[in-house]
Amino acid sequence: MSEIPTLALIAHDAKKDVMVEFARGHRDKLAAYDLVGTGTTGGRVLDACPELSLTRLKSGPLGGDQQIGALIAEGKLQGLIFFADPMSPLPHDVDVKALMRLAIVYDIPMALNVSTAEILLRSARLKGLGTTSDTPEVGSTAS
Ligand SMILES: O=C(CO)COP(=O)(O)O
Numbered sequence: 001m002s003e004i005p006t007l008a009l010i011a012h013d014a015k016k017d018v019m020v021e022f023a024r025g026h027r028d029k030l031a032a033y034d035l036v037g038t039g040t041t042g043g044r045v046l047d048a049c050p051e052l053s054l055t056r057l058k059s060g061p062l063g064g065d066q067q068i069g070a071l072i073a074e075g076k077l078q079g080l081i082f083f084a085d086p087m088s089p090l091p092h093d094v095d096v097k098a099l100m101r102l103a104i105v106y107d108i109p110m111a112l113n114v115s116t117a118e119i120l121l122r123s124a125r126l127k128g129l130g131t132t133s134d135t136p137e138v139g140s141t142a143s
Pocket residue numbers: 010011012013037038039040041042058059060061064065092096
């Protein structure tokens with residue numbers, strides 16, 4: 001597996017412009033990661049920042065969220081920036097929920113808005129340098 005941490009970028013349609021602005025504003029920091037993105041989000045980010053290393057997966061409604069969920073389950077994703085649309089019904093809502101659930105299960109840093117994404121990019125944890133000693137084990141029943 002690559003030594004470079006992998007970070008996923010996803011944005012729903014109403015948040016794609018926000019993601020593009022975020023990527024433009026943080027392109028230097030994003031350049032430190034192997035990026036993956038759902039199809040349309042990834043395309044928009046690459047159009048704005050073609051120098052970034054970003055692998056486009058399928059579009060969200062066609063399975064892209066599930067592909068990113070699979071990366072989490074396989075231990076291949078270190079962080080997730082997901083600008084989700086809180087105002088619109090989505091045909092693949094169950095996929096979105098499943099992806100967020102896996103990020104919780106595997107304790108993957110997951111930013112759902114810009115202010116949290118900025119904190120996430122500053123985090124040593126995302127670079128694999130932070131302690132995980134306070135992290136409950138997956139499957140822990142502690143409440
Ligand atoms: O729908 C999405 C996430 O749930 C995003 O997919 P696209 O980036 O292909 O629009």
